[in-house]
Amino acid sequence: MWNVPYIGNCYLVKSNVFDKLKFDHKSFDPDMAMCEHLRDAGVFMYIINTKTYGHLVNDEDFNLKNTRPDFYTFFTNQRDWEQRYIHPDYAEQFNPNFTHKQPCPDVYWIPIVTEKFCKDLVAIMEAYGKWSDGSNHDKRLDGGYEAVPTRDIHMNQVGLEKFWLKFLQKYVRPLQELIFVGYFHNPPRAIMNFVVRYKPDEQPSLRPHHDSSTYTVNIALNRAGIDFEGGGCRFIRYNCSIRATEMGWMLLHPGRLTHFHEGLQTTKGIRYIMVSFVDP
Structure with a gap:
């Protein structure tokens, strides 16, 4: 004291x-x-720094016009934001004895965010509602062309690009450096950050492709076998599929060259994923 x-x-x-x-x-x-x-x-x-008596909440950027306004308070109320949205097992992964799940070669399965994070992000995207049409022509991109299009909404369309880049730096990068030893890039660079929607009558799957990234972040935003059936990701060179994805868990895998993959067909319901192509 x-x-x-x-x-x-x-x-x-x-x-x-x-x-x-x-x-x-x-x-x-x-x-x-x-x-x-x-x-x-x-x-x-x-x-005194040995006891917490409480804290004040900064409400300067709490905008009731936003869908799920708590989601937008990362920069002003980070402590509360983390308690709501970061997976309770996140910190345990830095324990020297922790072993990450590796369902396919060099593909890591990581608890990263809570179910509330997933539900709030999906609600934000659906409230915005302007999903791309799944064609190769995409005016949101430089050059206006998408080689492997999905039905998606970019984070910058809902005012969350700055937050997401900080999220990659603060929560994803330390895990990436722990897993892919020897690769350092701080802050991570990502120009493609988007939520994808798969529906049987809209876009049920995605053809085989490479990601334009050094590594890719893929977070499952809802529940396999409950909110949707089918779906998942198949890494073709390894003939390895991940179907029973877990809500709030992230697949972290290399992008270019080694991990040629496809999105497996969603047969019922709606499947949502959050995707980032990091360090393209």
Whole structure:
């Protein structure tokens, strides 16, 4: 515990010093004035870092016009955001004894976000509703052409691009460096960040392709066997398929050259995934 000359924002005050609280001063703002008056009266202030008494929420960017407004508060209320949206097993993965699941060669299966994250992101995308038409012509891209198109919405269309790039840097990059030893790129660069929707009567699958990435992030946003049937990903060179994806878990795999893959057919319901092509 430290005796300090100035504290801002939040205080615990004994009732017997209320009469010594004054906030007027010709030179200082109210909280600095209060600190000055207390020091002059012989009342000392302390801070402690071994106990949490609570915290204030910054509501400056809490916009009720946003679908699921809590999702947009990452930069101003990161502590609350992490409690809501980061998977409770995330930190355990940095334990030296932790073994990551590897369902296919160099394909890692990683708990990354909560079910609330997934539900909120899907709700944001569906409320926006402007899914691409699945054709090769895409005016959102430089050059206007997509070689392997999906029905998708980009994160920048819903005001979440800046957040997502920070998410990649803060939560994905440390795992990538742990798993793909020797590859460092901070911050990660990603210009393709999007949510894909697979439906039997719309776009049920995706043809074999390489991703334009050094590594790819693929997060399952809903429940296989409950919200949809079929689906999954097949890595063709290894004849290895991942079908029973887990909501909130991320597939992390190399992009170019080695991991030629396809999206398997969704036969019922709607399947949602969050995809990033990192370091193209």
